[in-house]
Amino acid sequence: MRHHPGMTAPGTVEEYLAALPAEARAVLEQVRAAVLRGMPGATETVRYGMPAAVLGTRYGLHYAAWKxxxxxxxxxxxxxxxxxxxxxxxxxxxxxxxxxxxPVPGDLVERIASAVAALRRDDR
Known part of the structure; x- marks a missing residue:
């Protein structure tokens, strides 16, 4: 579901979200917000064709919509x-x-992101 034939790969998280069906977009917007709450200071990018929240030079979490x-x-x-x-x-x-x-478990997603961020800090 991520890419239709002929569709160019998204360059930004906004482009990725805009290309999704409404239900998937609504869920992913909640996931995105929770990830960013759990990873203060993260920057956003698209990597491997899916959105990612990045801490420093280390990749934190990717998230994607499927069928x-x-x-x-x-x-x-x-x-x-x-x-x-x-x-x-x-x-x-x-x-x-x-x-x-x-329902999207926003609190759980936020805690996952926070725990991943803590692990990434320990890796540096």
Whole structure:
């Protein structure tokens, strides 16, 4: 769903969002806001054809719209209570899927972004 044949790859997050169907756009706008709340000071870019929130030179979190869900990548395995909340939403090793038609868990997405930001800081 991300790119239709002949559609040029989005150059900005706004272009990416504008190309989405209404339901996917509404969900991704909430995901975007939560990611940015959890990563103060992050800059936004499009990488691998999907929006990303970046901290310094390190990539923080990518998010994308698919046919039936939005997704966050890469989401590392966390410790304790946060992982207990994230685990049911995981798909594969490092993706979190948020199905359309369900409320966006904005607080959880914000906490994921904050935890990823903390890990990225530790990597520097």
């Amino acid at each position: 039936k869900h939005a997704a966050l990548y890469p989401v590392p395995v966390f410790d304790g209570d946060l992982e207990a909340e994230v685990a049911p939403l995981r798909s594969g090793k490092d993706a979190v899927h948020l199905r359309y038609g369900r």
